[in-house]
Amino acid sequence: MIIAELRNIRKRFGPVTALDGFDLQIEQGQLLALLGRNGAGKTTATKLLLGLTSADEGAARVFGHDPRQCAGRLRTGAMLQAGQVPETLRVAEHIELFSSYYPKPLPAGEAIRAAGLEGLERRMYGSLSGGQRQRVLFALAICGRPDLLLLDEPTVGLDVDSRRGLWKHIRHFVAGGGSVLLTTHYLEEADVLADHVAVIDKGRRIAEGSPAEIKRSICARRISCITELADDRLRALEGVQSVTRAGGRVTLTAVDSDTVLHRLLTADPRVREVEIQGAGLEEAFLALTEVAQ
Known part of the structure; x- marks a missing residue:
């Protein structure tokens, strides 16, 4: 079942065409990796699915709704490259605050365990390492009990151990029936995690298939x-x-x-x-x- 899609999307920023007739479909229980060079259109596609920007042409749908409508947003979690949260709040306080935005959030303890944050609940966000901060952002993305996660370069800047730790939590989310759109510059990450890959270049999809099919091409x-x-x-x-x-x-x-x-x-x-x-x-x-x- 398709739970999110972009159909024939065209999006321009002044003279720059970010997406040019772009199509994308995310199925239930699927981890789809969207790969492309810098400026290929990956972040624009993610923002369209989050309702943070609108297409000039074409349609975006999340759970059958316009992404800007509340019905789709309440079932979607996100980690964005530009994601920032106050450094003077404790980990548990961040999770409690974000959970309050949703009607049926995960219990705080469950979100903490799912993100591997046990023992860090009382720590100020500003005192955390880079890997710990990314795990907090992951907890905030899942605390609303989403069915769809949009992860935009979630492991950028992390060391190998921190990156593999976050992979474990992403796999757990998918194993529980969740769907994920992952953008990443780490090709190993896409190869290890994704069951489907789409390659975008200059705003157009140029290849799609399983990692094995892409490699065989x-x-x-x-x-x-x-x-x-x-x-x-x-x-x-x-x-x-x-x-x-x-x-x-x-x-x-x-x-x-x-x-x-x-x-x-x-x-x-x-x-x-x-x-x-x-x-x-x-x-x-x-x-x-x-x-x-």
């Missing part, structure tokens, strides 16, 4: 190995698209991995620890958006 494969060849020699091998090096290992991307591997072994018979994998979501995203330029 790009034929490139990755050859990871240890070799003594310099990067310029590797790039010179016919069929190699890119070369990256990390931790003593080299990764080559190529459409025809078998042919490139044969040429690599010819150039360096001592190459070792060879692994071949399909393209990751990052490679697929870069390829799709480069084609659209």
